[in-house]
Amino acid sequence: MTEAGIVIVGAGEAGARAALELRECGWTGSITLIGKESRAPYERPPLSKSALVEESEPSPAFILDETKLDRLRIQLITDSKVSEIDRNGRNVLMEDGCRIPYHRLLLTTGASPRKLALEGSDTSGVLGLRSFGDALAIRSRLLPGKHIVVIGGGFIGLEVAASAREKGCEVTIVEVGPRILMRGVPLPIAEVVEARHRSAGVEFKLGIGLAKIELEGDRYAIILADGTVVRCDTIIAGIGAIPETSLAAACGLDIDNGIVVNDKLTTSDPHIYAAGDCCSFPHALYDGQRIRLEAWRNAQDQGIVAARNMAGASESYAAVPWFWSDQYDLTLQVAGLPDRAATMVRRESPDGGFQVYFHLAEDGRIVAASGIGRGGLAKEIRVAEMLIEREARPDPASLMNPEVKLKTLLAL
Amino acid sequence: MSQGWIEVCEVGEIDEEDVIRFDHGAVSLAVYRSDKDKYYATDGFCTHERVHLSDGLVMGSVIECPKHNGRFDYTTGAAKKTPACEALKTYPVQIEAGKVYVQID
Structure with a gap:
């Protein structure tokens, strides 16, 4: 039986930054960071941009490498899934049967790309983007002259579209809403983005839904709601993400558009914290309204605040939401x-x-x-x-x- | 000016507590004027990712990367906030006859 230390479930930006900050703020107990991917924690922002267009084979921008993990005594468990949280015994149960006791537990489980579901259509070949592996799969499809259809005019879709144009692909963006970037970006800015894409040769189908996807050999025929057919080689869906709350829900933590935390990032169990894309939190600048963000800086800063609070501090998280997007x-x-x-x-x-x-x-x-x-x-x-x-x-x-x-x- | 000193600009071309980009051959620098009216120079690109610091905000003696908010003390080059952890290279700066000069080795 190992001494109960801090266990972090989710080895993305928030989880990795929390592990680093725990040492930074003087936590001397054990730190166990559990990730479901095979790689050490890496930064995701380049995945829709440089990782897709770089000439040379890309490698992940690691946040923690083996040297750092060793030096800071952070135990990283990769390729691993947690099956259950035992709140009474304060244990994390792994799929392989291992039990890891915790003094404090941090959930940084992130979000998963929403999957395209279309009745009567086989959408299993539709690609999404979240992990480095996803980026490699998309990268291999971005060959000059190939036709790429991006479903969804949000940031991921637009950045992938810009990268695909840079690689010489033909690109069509299909968005069911009346315009791109409906969420959180004012119309005049969305118009500048759309105009830039159009001048780069991207075609838009706005305000129109999908009816069906048919396989035609190794290509696809996308039938839109108005009957238009768009033929392409690859379909990439960027239609939002869903917070990963299943573990938290299964052990009875409060869920409301993400794992519910207070301003200190504590869940409804005082021994369990959550940070990053998976949690919803009250924001002091917006009348205490509960918000959830899917943004790199939020993941990083919340990971840091959660780490300090797990180590004994009592900091409120009230950072101004912020994000950026690079296109062309x-x-x-x-x-x-x-x-x-x-x-x-x-x-x-x-x-x-x-x-x-x-x-x-x-x-x-x-x-x-x-x-x-x-x-x-x-x-x-x-x-x-x-x-x-x-x-x-x-x-x-x-x-x-x-x-x-x-x-x-x-x-x- | 003796050898190795390169003219950057007139003093006053950089606003107080601000930064400009200066390219010389293969070297790209960020040249700063502090809130105390002193001039400094560092490597232009952030040590974290290839983002130019001249697009970032100067606050006192600190430059903040415009993308990832890593921070450096531009007077010493020291990294002050994650994700920046590697120091910036700094370069000597001199003012002579109303012009800013930097020494690039």
Whole structure:
């Protein structure tokens, strides 16, 4: 029987960062990190971008390698599935029958790509993207001249589409909604993204659903709801992700669009924490409303806060939501939650390199900023993030005027 | 200026507490003007991934990577926040006759 230490289920960004932070903040007990993939924890953002287009065979960007694992005494168990959490005995039961006792347990189980389901169609060949293995499978299909259909006009789909165009594929994006990027991105920015894809030669089928997928030899015929047929070599679905909550639900933890945690990232069992894509948490900046994020930085920062709290701290997680997307030569960044705003004002950089929208609540509070372009965009969004954090009410005229340095608004 | 010193720009071309990109041959630098009106230079690309730091935000003596929020003290090159863990190379900077010079070895 080993001494009960900290057990982390899920070896993605949140889990790996938590393991690192536990040592950083002085936890000396054992750390066991359990992952279902065969690889050590690696970063996922490149999977839809450089891993697909790089000339040379890509290798994962590891967060933890063997040297680090050894030095920090982190036990990594790969290719492994947890079958059950025994909350009374504080044990994690593995599929191979092993029992691992825990003092504190962290669930960083992430999310899984939603699978395309279409009555009467065999969708088993439809590819999704989450793991490095998925990226390799997609990469092998992105050959010049091949026709790729991407189902879903969200970030994963659009980034894969941009990568496929870069590789010389023909690309069609099918989106059932009236426009791309319906979630969390204002219309004018979605329009810039769509225009950039169109100018790169991507074809869009917007506002139209799928009726059927038929196999034609080694190709597919996709029949759309209006009867249009799109023939292609590969179908890639980017239609959202579902939080991995099955283990948590099976042991009776509260679930509400993810594993329910409080602001300290504790679940309904005080010995169990959750972080990253799998959990929903109350956000102080948005009236304590429960949100769930699927974003790299959130996974990293929540992993870190959960680690500190498991080691005895009592930190609240209240970071401003933030993400970015790279497509072609464009970067898109969003800080905060634009859909919580009543109005927005626009700022364009003097050289026209980027535009930023500031999203304001009815009371004038800045609740989000979103932008697209090149160059100095990141600086503007970063300062906006600090304004959001401070619940500032900046003067809209100053926000719109590119001559006014945003930094000066922080001092007010 | 003696040998090895390369002219970057006029002083004042960099805003206070800001950073610009400076390319010289195969070398790409980030050149900073601090909030205390001092000038510094480091390698331009973040040690974590190939992202140029001149697109990032300068806060006091810290530069933050625009993509992954790794942080460095640009006056020493030291890594301050994950995912950055490897230090940035720094370069000597001098001001002469209203111009900023950097020494690239």
